[in-house]
Amino acid sequence: MPKVKAAIYWCSSCGGCDESIVDLGERILAVRELVDFVFWPCAMDPKLSDVEALADGEIVVSLINGAIRTSEQEEMSKLLRRKSQLVVAFGSCACTGGIPALANLKSKASIFDRSYLHSPTNVNPDGVVPMEHSKTAEGYPMELPAFYDTVYQLDDVIDVDYYLPGCSPNGDMVFAALSAILSGKLPPKGSVLLPDVALCQSCDRNATKPETLTITEFKRLIHVQADPTQCFLNQGILCMGPATRSGCGYPCIQGNMPCTGCMGPVGSKDQGARMLSALGGVMEGESEEQIAKALDGIPDPAGTFYRYSMSSSFLGSKRKEVKP
Amino acid sequence: MANFEPSIVAFVCNWCSYGGADSAGGQKLAYPANVRLVRVMCSGRIDPEHVVAAFREGADGVMVMGCHPGNCHYRNGNHKTLRRFRLFERMLFQFGIDKDRFMLEWVSAGEGQKFQEVTMAMTERVRNLGPLVISGSVAQEISHA
Numbered sequence: 001m002p003k004v005k006a007a008i009y010w011c012s013s014c015g016g017c018d019e020s021i022v023d024l025g026e027r028i029l030a031v032r033e034l035v036d037f038v039f040w041p042c043a044m045d046p047k048l049s050d051v052e053a054l055a056d057g058e059i060v061v062s063l064i065n066g067a068i069r070t071s072e073q074e075e076m077s078k079l080l081r082r083k084s085q086l087v088v089a090f091g092s093c094a095c096t097g098g099i100p101a102l103a104n105l106k107s108k109a110s111i112f113d114r115s116y117l118h119s120p121t122n123v124n125p126d127g128v129v130p131m132e133h134s135k136t137a138e139g140y141p142m143e144l145p146a147f148y149d150t151v152y153q154l155d156d157v158i159d160v161d162y163y164l165p166g167c168s169p170n171g172d173m174v175f176a177a178l179s180a181i182l183s184g185k186l187p188p189k190g191s192v193l194l195p196d197v198a199l200c201q202s203c204d205r206n207a208t209k210p211e212t213l214t215i216t217e218f219k220r221l222i223h224v225q226a227d228p229t230q231c232f233l234n235q236g237i238l239c240m241g242p243a244t245r246s247g248c249g250y251p252c253i254q255g256n257m258p259c260t261g262c263m264g265p266v267g268s269k270d271q272g273a274r275m276l277s278a279l280g281g282v283m284e285g286e287s288e289e290q291i292a293k294a295l296d297g298i299p300d301p302a303g304t305f306y307r308y309s310m311s312s313s314f315l316g317s318k319r320k321e322v323k324p
Numbered sequence: 325m326a327n328f329e330p331s332i333v334a335f336v337c338n339w340c341s342y343g344g345a346d347s348a349g350g351q352k353l354a355y356p357a358n359v360r361l362v363r364v365m366c367s368g369r370i371d372p373e374h375v376v377a378a379f380r381e382g383a384d385g386v387m388v389m390g391c392h393p394g395n396c397h398y399r400n401g402n403h404k405t406l407r408r409f410r411l412f413e414r415m416l417f418q419f420g421i422d423k424d425r426f427m428l429e430w431v432s433a434g435e436g437q438k439f440q441e442v443t444m445a446m447t448e449r450v451r452n453l454g455p456l457v458i459s460g461s462v463a464q465e466i467s468h469a
Binding site (some may be wrong): 272274302305 | 407
């Protein structure tokens, strides 16, 4: 049986998603028996022309990780879409924007200003900032990819068949997803290859959550020692479990760290609004003073509630249906 | 911006604030046609997701109105509303949206006049702010924040 051709590509990402494929451990040998990676820039030295030389649809599956921040990432995603039968948005950034999409809380101008001109570790007396078109001293034209104003999720620029969120998806999740793809036992197009329930439902600390939660103040992890047996919310520590998809096996909770929401929204597009709603329901306090004091424990609500899902949020992503 | 007429979505609870709107009508107290009401059973039913969806769909301002604290038909729904939307207000400016585009008010079924006053005040406030643009990356609507 000929091997299945697969590609892995990274857009705006940290490389953790590529790492998670290596995290398959010995199982990667079983995958290698079945799969021929024709393109994987992180692990091999392929060229763009190698992909261009393939017939349309010749790649069976492309796993694309990372958010879309530059024109190059958009072009590569479109090329792989054309060459692939299936495209999987791999990891939080490709699914919902991930950490890079937190930059949507800033404008491109302020990001350039900070990164290239005013960051305290910069030495840039000439005020050089990257430009799409420039010339070398000898007069040769130079070109850089365009840096977009907004960080997009993968399905903003191409059609995506399946989603595998997680920062990064762990080895078990990757193996289960690859098995489903290779055996053809796939759910309907557009599905997330994970259960559609909230993390709390699978969390083994759920049993310690009282019938009615009453949070009087939000404690930050730097200030308290978390009880390793109790529900984090019951300890007043913000845990994204109620608004986050299950399926990760909660390694963070097992390491006594609350969920930060990397598996993305469940049953909704706007993870942050759902989390906000959940918290409002379980907080104590009826007076403005009490409430204000409790909320002071959440210094960065947008960055906390949308840490991995800004590109799928209603307010932090571009309204593509409306022409400016 | 002289001719700008804002669209304002107002979520009102069935027992108090919708009654307040009714009462305004009964007393022939006109309120701005910019304000479009969405009646729900309790302000505690209004998820912040509904509010962000309203902004996303083109509302220039959003109001949430419910029973006065202590008078909730379901005992404590409006206390949840208060906590949710105080937190929501803290988040809204991070998205570059002026906090004045959102208003939480308590209007009882007898307060027709208050209903008229708050809807007029909100319409004026949003008219002065101009149309809301959600651009993806944060626009500089609130440079002072």
